[in-house]
Amino acid sequence: MKKSILIGGKAGQGANLLLHLLAESLVEEGYYVFYSRDYQSLIRGGHNFNQLCFSDSSVSSNESKVDMIVALDETTEKNHSSKLKKEGIILKGKESNMFFAGRIFNILGIEFKFLDKRLKELKSRYNENIIEAKRGFELEAQKIKLSKSRNKGKLYSGSEGITLGAIKSGLDVYYAYPMTPATPVLGELAQRQKEDNILVLELENEIAVANAGCGTAMTGAKTMVGTAGGGFDLMTETLSMIGIAEIPLVFYLAQRPGPGTGVATYSSQGDLNIALYSGHGEFPRVVLAPGDPCEAEEMTNQCFYFSQKYGIPAIVLSDKHLGESYYSIERKPRIAKVKKQHSLKRYNSYEVDSEGSATEDSERVIKNVNKRLDKKEDIFKEAKKFKQYKVYGRKNSNNCVLFWGSTKGAVLDAIGNLDICAIQVLHMDPFPEEIEKLVQKKNLILIESNATGIFGRLVRKKTGIEIKDKNKILRYDGREFFSDELHEEIKRRMK
């Protein structure tokens, strides 16, 4: 059993809140739940919608067709009614979001007391909300039959995963300048300042953020900075300096479609190369790409681990789809212990002599460069302690999907019972050497949320194997992959 619900309305009508409390209740009922958010770059009006999928077996993406549409405005019906399945239900009208909450709960057969509990948790407007919800609940007569499920997942987003990963690694200070889709982490961490005894600061721009991050990290504090592609561009001057000064700083880079301002509130995997190669000069770094909230915890944790251990910049690479979608996850993350390994000394953006002062001495320059680049080998070996990649599906199949990051949810739901294996790379740098063997003599299919197959080029660089253009499934309109459509796309390319 798998059911999909789409809830849309104008920004400010509360579609977001409505879907979130429904998702929470479905998780409590024992279902696997996934939902994504589609919103525009505006504050009031426009058209926003959230789409949710729940099931009695694992689900981590949406499908192209839905079983129910909840239209808080006319645009929702107009834009999305074509997605409604034949026997699907559409709820519409001028009532409030909580009125619809009541109706949906009744349709899905969830007891009213669970909705009441959610409304109590919201605290604000409880008295108004409960009247509306009750009215909707009592008026509703339609039913969707569901089978029972006993999953015990925890509902959280990729942004919450990044946040938890940082907290569990012992984060002390976080700096950021607001930019979608990195901002939810800023908000999450800011909310937790008191309870976790951390400090969160918004500074005047990303350049200040990165440099203040350096100053704080130099004192031995575990420090992270966060931004999206455009802000990261501004930080790359500092990233390069960290490369020479050997300062342990963690970067959270949340991708959205570029270049320029691009499509500001949508998703992309277009910034892999700036994570891997930005910043002038040659220096070691670590770039890790989680595919779900649990991996977001783990990869953020590993970024702290590597940056503290080697005095290097470490980048955790996410995107809007992972950051702002919610997943019900059963697995508990594996968190490595991160020791504070730095204290204030003489750091320099120049090559340094033995006292930490600038030098132009040829021998010393060579010595310094080698010392820094030798870390690459150490990091490469150390990374083997962690799960650098994952293989799903039929491992011996001749067909093989290659993917990374937030496409994970759709890929895993899409491959289902196909005779295919799927390889997810988590460590972009250091790139796991095993991949080279795994991709030999396979019919490789690449899935990415960008226009040119950036990860495919990384695979070619690391393995020498070129993925055929016709085997590249690329989506670059900022939207998510639907697992049913992706299933067909994959099937068409299988041998």
Next chain:
Amino acid sequence: MKKNISTKTKVTWCPGCWNFQILAGFKNYLEKELKKGARLNDFAMVSGIGCHGKIFDYVNLNGLNTLHGRTLPTCLGLKIGNPNLKVFGFAGDGDTLSEGISHLIHAARYNSDITFLLHNNQVFALTVGQPTSLTEKGFIDKTTPQGVVHNPINPIKLMLSAGAGFVARVYADAKQIEWILRKAQNHKGFKFIEIMQPCIIFHKNENFQRMTYMLQEKGHKSNNLNAAMKKAEEFNYEKPEKETKIPLGIFYQSRSKTLEEKYPALEKFMKSGKSWKDIKR
């Protein structure tokens, strides 16, 4: 082992450069602090890129010789990392008012307890003499053959408008540097100190020093913002005329809550003498 206050690095400023005076003044100040019981590790320094930046190489303090324009956010980060550090930032006029001007304005606004010294030679010297945003109109170099056409920024006025709580100007003279550092030490918050140090190669101004006078000797009260603004306008950074007077000393001083006092987590560190590094999680 007692750490030496100086590094072994050979000083490479031009012979006669005013930076020697700034270095001497800073080291004299530090030495007296050490005699009084301070330790070298109590201090941290940050410098930027330009002739001034080399000062980091000559003083054996922890810190960072950072990128061009980024002295102040680095200082801020150090202070937030460990509020018990006595943090000194050094940066040139191009560094501070061209590349890094946004940081300067916000530093005044944040009011973190940092001592900031602006090495003002009114020129990009280490890149061989291009105009900065503090260079006077009409200045000619290879890159500006028609002469500078814009007005220079008045950093004292800028700092007063941005809300800096300690705004001073001194001449690049070891005694004056030491004197102002001692004054600044008693002020909690962001301390902006401009040092007039005409570049002896690319921006000669032998008469500058003779044109200066001490504000406090002329009865200037540093608690009056309007009076400070008027005094700031006396010298507008244009080519000095015979009658030009350059006021030195403390233009304005006003105590308000520092950044470290605004965040309870940081305030706690100031009481305990600890920092994030000591926190076990």
